[in-house]
Amino acid sequence: MKIHFWGGADTVTGSQHILECSDSLVLRDCGMFQGKREEAERINRTLPFRPDSLAAMELSHAHIDHCGNIPTLCARGYSGPIWATYPTVDLAPVMVRDSARIQEQDAAYLNQKTNRKGLPPVEPLYTIDEAEKCIRQFRPNPLHKPLDIAPGITVTTYEAGHILGSAISRYRLHENGREVHVGFTIDFGRKNLPLIRDPEMMPPVDVLVSESTYGDRLHGPAIDASKQLGDIIARTFARGGKVLIPAFALERAQEIIYHINALYLQGTLPKLNVYVDSPMAAAVTKIFDENDAGFDDDYKKLKAELGCMLSPPWVKYVGTGEESKAVTATLGPHIVIAASGMCEHGRILHHLKAGVGDPRNSVVIVGYQAENTLGRRLVDGERQIKIFGDQHDVKAEFANLDAFSAHADRNELLAYFRILRPKKIVLVHGETKQRAALAAAIRDEKIADVFLPKRGDTLEL
Numbered sequence: 365m366k367i368h369f370w371g372g373a374d375t376v377t378g379s380q381h382i383l384e385c386s387d388s389l390v391l392r393d394c395g396m397f398q399g400k401r402e403e404a405e406r407i408n409r410t411l412p413f414r415p416d417s418l419a420a421m422e423l424s425h426a427h428i429d430h431c432g433n434i435p436t437l438c439a440r441g442y443s444g445p446i447w448a449t450y451p452t453v454d455l456a457p458v459m460v461r462d463s464a465r466i467q468e469q470d471a472a473y474l475n476q477k478t479n480r481k482g483l484p485p486v487e488p489l490y491t492i493d494e495a496e497k498c499i500r501q502f503r504p505n506p507l508h509k510p511l512d513i514a515p516g517i518t519v520t521t522y523e524a525g526h527i528l529g530s531a532i533s534r535y536r537l538h539e540n541g542r543e544v545h546v547g548f549t550i551d552f553g554r555k556n557l558p559l560i561r562d563p564e565m566m567p568p569v570d571v572l573v574s575e576s577t578y579g580d581r582l583h584g585p586a587i588d589a590s591k592q593l594g595d596i597i598a599r600t601f602a603r604g605g606k607v608l609i610p611a612f613a614l615e616r617a618q619e620i621i622y623h624i625n626a627l628y629l630q631g632t633l634p635k636l637n638v639y640v641d642s643p644m645a646a647a648v649t650k651i652f653d654e655n656d657a658g659f660d661d662d663y664k665k666l667k668a669e670l671g672c673m674l675s676p677p678w679v680k681y682v683g684t685g686e687e688s689k690a691v692t693a694t695l696g697p698h699i700v701i702a703a704s705g706m707c708e709h710g711r712i713l714h715h716l717k718a719g720v721g722d723p724r725n726s727v728v729i730v731g732y733q734a735e736n737t738l739g740r741r742l743v744d745g746e747r748q749i750k751i752f753g754d755q756h757d758v759k760a761e762f763a764n765l766d767a768f769s770a771h772a773d774r775n776e777l778l779a780y781f782r783i784l785r786p787k788k789i790v791l792v793h794g795e796t797k798q799r800a801a802l803a804a805a806i807r808d809e810k811i812a813d814v815f816l817p818k819r820g821d822t823l824e825l
């Protein structure tokens with residue numbers, strides 16, 4: 365019985381973990397690695413295991429760093445089921461379709477250049493057809509119901525409280541009369557997040573594989589972040605500026621809409637337009653509206669008050685590229701929410717290009733920014749940034765509201781570990797400093813043995 369760590373071990377993206385028991389291999393997540401272009405290309409194109417050797421695959425949630433390389437997995441020979449919760453079976457296809465569209469567009473753009481130089485053409489990481497094919501392999505698996513996922517391996521999932529449909533998993537591995545229980549809390553959310561339910565405690569496990577994204581950080585309460593957001597919106601509106609919010613189209617965009625709606629309903633801000641400039645965010649919002657079951661009571665109460673919590677009259681979902689350009693050209697005051705969440709591609713880049721140089725505007729970061737992304741450079745204080753090859757001075761007001769995080773902070777993770785008390789805790793899904801800090805805290809409190817795997821490491825159980 366073993367766990368193989370193939371991705372998202374000492375980084376926060378590209379999650380890929382394999383459980384091995386009784387000659388069965390089960391892959392948990394097949395995420396896309398994000399970061400420096402050449403390294404990302406190499407890692408995403410080279411699967412380190414044989415896809416046709418897997419008995420099954422399980423998907424924890426629909427974020428692209430967990431599901432984004434599934435089309436590659438299936439195109440290279442994996443033809444089995446991809447188990448996920450009902451909301452994830454709805455959401456993940458939206459994500460992989462959009463990712464395939466970006467892959468094809470990027471390849472076409474690069475090929476315009478390579479053609480001119482007489483170089484061989486660049487193939488997209490995967491095509492829209494390949495994405496459509498893998499979507500047919502998704503199978504719903506409800507929370508709390510044990511599933512014999514492969515010979516020797518039974519999985520039961522619980523609420524992760526991270527995004528709609530997110531699940532943490534408890535595996536029972538049995539081989540030659542031995543039984544080992546392994547928990548996976550990646551990604552792991554927080555109590556009292558808007559819209560979704562709180563994370564659940566799973567039954568005891570021998571080994572827990574946990575994320576460590578914020579292993580040395582404490583988030584402020586989400587209620588304070590909401591007030592800070594309200595203050596920035598008020599200041600920006602008073603200056604006649606635009607509030608530009610880069611946000612992941614899945615969950616964070618809906619959470620920010622929820623917070624803005626709540627602020628607008630308090631009556632202290634004028635109900636000015638909120639442009640949601642992301643067709644994917646619109647598609648995800650529709651799925652949210654159809655999936656009432658995954659949400660918490662606050663959400664249901666506010667939805668009952670407003671009729672449609674995510675589509676009130678002031679929220680405008682922007683469709684075509686032409687409409688997006690019209691929004692970019694529209695004078696403030698207003699709010700723009702656009703993807704991508706780490707400012708790596710997508711429509712947010714056009715809004716930043718047009719808006720960062722104007723001191724009336726604000727740029728508000730509301731999510732995690734991985735290393736080597738434009739969003740991270742802004743968070744790290746760079747005030748000269750490159751967009752589409754051109755340098756721009758950042759003169760807009762800047763704020764980083766990390767209390768909106770959907771990842772548990774250090775104390776929230778430690779609280780979970782203290783109650784679950786596994787013998788061993790494996791920390792993955794964190795940058796070096798964050799993992800080391802959390803490992804030190806676990807050792808100081810003598811909660812459990814700690815293992816920090818690198819990509820390619822194996823843990824014998």
Ligand SMILES: [Zn+2]
Nearest residue numbers: 425427526551
């Ligand atoms: Zn996630």
